[in-house]
Amino acid sequence: MGDIPRISEAEWEIMKLIWKSSPITSDEIISSLSDKMNWSGQTVKTFINRLLKKGAIGFEKSGRNYLYHPIVSEKECIKAENKSFLERVYDGTVSMLFSNFLEDEPLTDKEIEKLQKLLEEKKAERI
Amino acid sequence: MGDIPRISEAEWEIMKLIWKSSPITSDEIISSLSDKMNWSGQTVKTFINRLLKKGAIGFEKSGRNYLYHPIVSEKECIKAENKSFLERVYDGTVSMLFSNFLEDEPLTDKEIEKLQKLLEEKKAERI
DNA sequence: AATTTAAGTTTACGATTGTAAACAAAATAT
DNA sequence: ATATTTTGTTTACAATCGTAAACTTAAATT
Numbered sequence A, B: 001m002g003d004i005p006r007i008s009e010a011e012w013e014i015m016k017l018i019w020k021s022s023p024i025t026s027d028e029i030i031s032s033l034s035d036k037m038n039w040s041g042q043t044v045k046t047f048i049n050r051l052l053k054k055g056a057i058g059f060e061k062s063g064r065n066y067l068y069h070p071i072v073s074e075k076e077c078i079k080a081e082n083k084s085f086l087e088r089v090y091d092g093t094v095s096m097l098f099s100n101f102l103e104d105e106p107l108t109d110k111e112i113e114k115l116q117k118l119l120e121e122k123k124a125e126r127i
Numbered sequence C: 001a002a003t004t005t006a007a008g009t010t011t012a013c014g015a016t017t018g019t020a021a022a023c024a025a026a027a028t029a030t
Numbered sequence D: 001a002t003a004t005t006t007t008g009t010t011t012a013c014a015a016t017c018g019t020a021a022a023c024t025t026a027a028a029t030t
Helices: A009-021 A026-037 A041-054 A074-090 A094-104 A109-125 B009-021 B026-037 B041-053 B074-090 B094-104 B109-125
Strands: A057-062 A065-070 B057-062 B065-070
Touching: A009 A026, A009 A041, A009 A057, A009 A065, A009 A074, A009 B074, A026 A041, A026 A065, A041 A057, A074 A094, A074 B009, A074 B074, A074 B094, A094 B074, A094 B094, A094 B109, A109 B094, A109 B109, B009 B026, B009 B041, B009 B057, B009 B065, B009 B074, B026 B041, B026 B065, B041 B057, B074 B094
Parallel strands: none
Antiparallel strands: A057 A065, B057 B065
16 A cells, blocks of 8 residues: 555556456466557566556466556556646646546546546535 | 647646746756756756657747747647646546545645535536 | 476666766956 | 856666567476
8 A cells, every 4th residue: 555666657657457456477467458458468477567566566377377457556557647637737726627628538428427426425525 | 630649747847837936947847857856967858858759839039049849739738738647646537536636635725625616516507 | 307487686878867076268346 | 367166968877668589497398
């Protein structure tokens, strides 16, 4: 929970997969990402290794294979990334962030309604 | 409008200031940021120069000084950054992004109401 | 058992980034 | 005019990142 290592753009791809599908073998990671991302198997291996060194993921041997699993949680990584993004781009002003995304990104009716509900909750919660 | 150069975290600080206060001298940039960011004047100069080389900013001479101004617009940079962040962290799912920020970030009542209005507009707009 | 293959480890290499020192040129102060 | 200060330019250097090849070891195939 303490200090999250810095995770690069490419490494985020790996992490997302590991969070979603852990425990997972390197083989599965490679099959899943090398096409989608246009990475050679070696490249994927490098990313996996860097994440190991950074302590972002771990593994345990299962037969001759490694099964990788996250060490840092998705939640805390996302939170850290949110914060850094919000600071960097919006100087910490959340409402600007929201209006920008609202303007630029398409949302389905369902998504809008869900957000409205969330906002209501948020308002209620604080009374 | 075409291709935005990649702007690093430190460079974003410079850009934000230039967008806000252009035309601006290096001296003003340095005074404004070296304290706030704990950067030496030289470091700030390096960032300014890199932004020049990347074509993100330009200058015109005014006497012996340079007056810096943005070349890439704030809007397009923010948009690019939004997109890359949304992709990297949320795999493009805006609604997830929203719920996360809503959960973690405090919002004033006014901000919430403004967002609700925006959502209403967004909904109306699409009918 | 010997050879091929698969999986993990080490090394590589150029680009970018954060951090600045060193240098040059021009303006200001003495 | 000369020295000093300011401002812009060039060079530096270690860390990270994207990209992968080379090497090693263990397992699977023949």
